[in-house]
Amino acid sequence: MSATLHTRVVPPFVPGSAFRMLERSYLVYRRIWVVIFSGFFEPVFYLFSIGIGIGKLVGDVQGPGGEAVSYAAFVAPALLAASAMNGAVYESTFNIFFKLRYGKVYDAILTTPMLPRHIAVGEIAWSLGRGLMYAVAFLLVIAGFGYVHSPWAVMAVPAAVLIGFAFAAVGMTATTFMKSWQDFDLVNMVTLPLFLFSGTFYPLDVYPEAIQTIARFSPLYHGVELIRACTLGVFDWSIAGHLAFLVGMGAIGVAIVSRRLDKLLLS
Secondary structure: OHHHHHHHHOOOOOOOHHHHHHHHHHHHHHHHHHHHHHOOHHHHHHHHHHHHHHHHHHOEEEOOOOOEEEHHHHHHHHHHHHHHHHHHHHHHHHHHHHHHHHOOHHHHHOOOOOOHHHHHHHHHHHHHHHHHHHHHHHHHHHHHOOOOOOHHHHHHHHHHHHHHHHHHHHHHHHHOOOOOHHHHHHHHHHHHHHHHOOOOOOOHHHOOHHHHHHHOOOHHHHHHHHHHHHHHOOOOOHHHHHHHHHHHHHHHHHHHHHHHHHHHHHO
């Protein structure tokens, strides 16, 4: 009894604690699996309506290597990147906010030997798991339609997971600062311009120079360029920059959210 009391007063580091958060999320969502599965359809609908529909009018566009590719093949990897962003943002904002502010789920979890950093890592990992499922399924769809031009396309899956990691970490950080549901209007105000002006639907050089400069600071732009390089098989040294940007964004987000959860849950 005294040992149990001691571990609750001074929680030790438990390596498998983050995995327990994953287990909890699985047990919750296995009865509402349709909610998870529904997220797969968003990029597919965009692909059919914009990539294929408008693609019939646009024809070929210039790809990252300068060669002409079909508009659908140009848009498809960008939709995969945008899907990874949206899935990670929604999972790490709306769901986390309810658990944190209303459900008091994390307060109950912290009565166990778990620590706030375990919660942060576990929740972000769950977001990545959902993103992984969407990425694999969507990649199979675009491959079936012939929009994959390189065997390097398999690397689009870990690239999508990296995008999800970056946005989930930052999204969860932003959630810790939110006070009410009205604050989520700011989330849409950020993600919508990212979706439209990150080279998603058009090559970046069609925009004015000022917008091109701003777009290069967009995290989604780096994700789009990364996945597009994989599906088209066109690589250069800029890939290292895209990777570094997303890894750095995710690492900073994890560091901040761990401190924020310490402050909110333990103080």
